[in-house]
Amino acid sequence: DADVTQTPRNRITKTGKRIMLECSQTKGHDRMYWYRQDPGLGLQLIYYSFDVKDINKGEISDGYSVSRQAQAKFSLSLESAIPNQTALYFCATTRTGEAGTQYFGPGTRLTVL
Amino acid sequence: AQSVTQLDSQVPVFEEAPVELRCNYSSSVSVYLFWYVQYPNQGLQLLLKYLSGSTLVKGINGFEAEFNKSQTSFHLRKPSVHISDTAEYFCAVSDSGGYQKVTFGTGTKLQVIP
Numbered sequence: 001d002a003d004v005t006q007t008p009r010n011r012i013t014k015t016g017k018r019i020m021l022e023c024s025q026t027k028g029h030d031r032m033y034w035y036r037q038d039p040g041l042g043l044q045l046i047y048y049s050f051d052v053k054d055i056n057k058g059e060i061s062d063g064y065s066v067s068r069q070a071q072a073k074f075s076l077s078l079e080s081a082i083p084n085q086t087a088l089y090f091c092a093t094t095r096t097g098e099a100g101t102q103y104f105g106p107g108t109r110l111t112v113l
Numbered sequence: 114a115q116s117v118t119q120l121d122s123q124v125p126v127f128e129e130a131p132v133e134l135r136c137n138y139s140s141s142v143s144v145y146l147f148w149y150v151q152y153p154n155q156g157l158q159l160l161l162k163y164l165s166g167s168t169l170v171k172g173i174n175g176f177e178a179e180f181n182k183s184q185t186s187f188h189l190r191k192p193s194v195h196i197s198d199t200a201e202y203f204c205a206v207s208d209s210g211g212y213q214k215v216t217f218g219t220g221t222k223l224q225v226i227p
Contacts, residue, residue: 042219100207104156
């Protein structure tokens, strides 16, 4: 079984809809991240969490919110989706002290019409 | 602040030829350096990393990278590529302190031509 899982893997939605992307990990890591990948732009950090009570905004947090329900679960919400949020979204985890080595989920491809 | 530059967005290379993917970084503090690979329809996975010690780092699938502090570079190399190496490669930098913020480059697509 995969160590970092994301659901759904693909989602098509309409402008204005609320969407939640979920991430779960079985690696026992304390740090979790949400990234967005757009062609030619690499990965941009949306939110990150160092533990359940420590959540921080990344570079492009506007229009997104997160929830760390447990150490193993980190959800990303788009409160009112817009077309320019169409992208590939990745969850990643790491352990404090692992020198930034991150472990990625398989990604969620989100299309906003 | 830290940043990563991957100047080549695409690199075509014939099978069994050598390849070098370039990465330059900037940072005001000591850093750790990484290369990640993303195969089609998959997440990123770690290829290799430099934390300290020997500046030549060997990774999986025959890849290696050399840390050059004076040139602030961390180029990725493979002496002979295979079709299966076709993927996108991301260079990343992390500060070596407790925060360990990771910054990714924009990626280089390696296309291996049969």
